[in-house]
Amino acid sequence: MGTDLHAPLGQERPAGKRRRLRLSPLFVFSVVSVAAIVGLSAYSMMGEAALKAPEMAAVDVPAETAEAAPATAAPEAAESLRRANPQSGANVERTLTDDGNVVTTYSPRSRAGEGPVIVGTPRIGQDPRLAGTPNEDLLEESPYGQLPVVGEDGLRPMDQYARPWSGARGTRIAIVVGGLGLSQTGTQKAIEDLPAEVTLAFAASGNSLQRWMQVSRRDGHEILIQVPMEPFGAPDANADPATLLTGLPAEENLGRLHEALGKITGYTGIMNYLGGRLLSDPDTLEPLLRDVAQRGLLFLDDGTSAQSTSGTLAKAIELPHGFADMTLDAQLEKSAILKKLDDLERLALRKGSAIGVASAFDESVEAIRQWVEEAGNRGIEIVGVSALVEDPADY
Known part of the structure; x- marks a missing residue:
């Protein structure tokens, strides 16, 4: 029994006499003419579609995608792709050609100015080129100067001015170094010598604070503002018109707080x-911390x-809050401070973090x-203090 390569797989047919098919010249000419006409029409349509398409690279949609999406749904498909790919730096458009094919084209997203397109980036931190300039959308005018506020889009000063970290x-x-602004030479030395990872806290009663803020922020530091508060056993504190006191009405304490906040911009919170x-004293402290929370700031308790009741109140009013774990320079000697820093590291290794x-x-x-x-x-990451406070927005 003979074999036939053109027979269906698995089927056989009896062998018989084969007849030779003879084609007339007229029939051959007709077939060739029809094929030429069809080819010319297809070529014309492809050329017309190419003229209509944007002058950019085109990528064919995979077969399964083209079959799944009807030709009439091409615009909706393009829109759904943009929503599904928010991190893409390109405009994506699908075009239905005259011959029924779907062609996908990609083009750069338009932007003002130079530089790469950044899409969907976190809102933590500020462009280093603008770090010395406060975000005007996060400020309000007051009798005490410009005070921090939450932006209309919900952006908090705490987030805008935070020092970014790895997320690991x-x-x-x-590490927070305070008392800056009181001594001009000491402030300059601290800003110049301390690594950018160290958070700087400026005393509200200091001098040239806005200038020092700009230098610090451009160098990469996160900053806080230190507000004087009434201590135990210090009656002379009552004579300081800037100190927040337990015996004052809430309105007067808030006025003193706002005066301190208006001395400087670009900070993530107060200390x-x-x-x-x-x-x-929770009755005196609560309205002050509530104001801090409403302004999108953090509070660091030293x-x-x-x-201190600051931690309990912070949870009740949803205030980003942190406690310092250790004072590093109670003994003012370099070797003693290095030892305290080693103690801080051991604590962080146990807890995961420390301030x-x-x-x-x-x-x-x-x-x-x-x-x-x-x-x-040693694998230790030094971060801005805003990265370690307990933030209700994270829950």
Whole structure:
């Protein structure tokens, strides 16, 4: 039995005499003419579609995609692709050609100015080129100057001025150096010598604060403002018109707070200076912290008062809040400060993170500079303090 390559697979047919098919010249000429006409028509349509298409690269849609999407749904398909790919830096458009094919074209998204397109980036941190300039959308005019507010789009100053960090799950430490602005030479030395990862806290009673803020922010520092609060056993604090006091009406304390906040811009939050008595009085403290929360700021408690109620109140009013775990320079000697920094590291290794505070003394600045430069080699990430506060927005 013979074989036939043109027979259906698995089927056989009896062998028979084969007849040779003879084609007349007229029939051959007709077939060739029809094929030429069809080919010319297809070529014309393809040329017309090419003229209509944008002058850019075209990528054919995979067969299964083209079959799944009817020709009449091409515009909707293009729109759904843009929604499904928000991170794309290109405009995506699908075009239905005259011959029924779907062609996808890509083109760069239009933008003003130079530089890459950044789409869907986190709203943490500020463009380094603008770091010394406050975001006007996050400020309001007041009798005390410009005060921070939450933007109409919900952007908080805490987020806008935060120092970005890696987001890794390793050990993190924040170091806050306070008292800046009180000594011009000391402030300049601290800003120049301290690594950018260190958070700087400026005293509300300092001088040239806006200038120092601009220098600090351009160098990459996150900054806080230190507000004086009434301590225990210091009657002379009542004579300071800037100190927040337990015996004052809420309106007057708020006025003093706003005066401090208006001294500077570009900060993520406030930190107490002293304040043991006021921090222990929830009736006096609550309206102050509520105002801080409504302005989109954080509050860092320096951790020196065991009677502080700031943590309890912060949870009740949804205020981003943190406690310092350790004061690093209670003993003002470089070797002692380095030892405290090592203690802070061991604490962070147990907890996952830790916050240390210090003042801008020369010994403190030098010890912190040296320790931070070495910590990176041990896998420690130094972050801005905003990265370690407990933020209700994260829940």
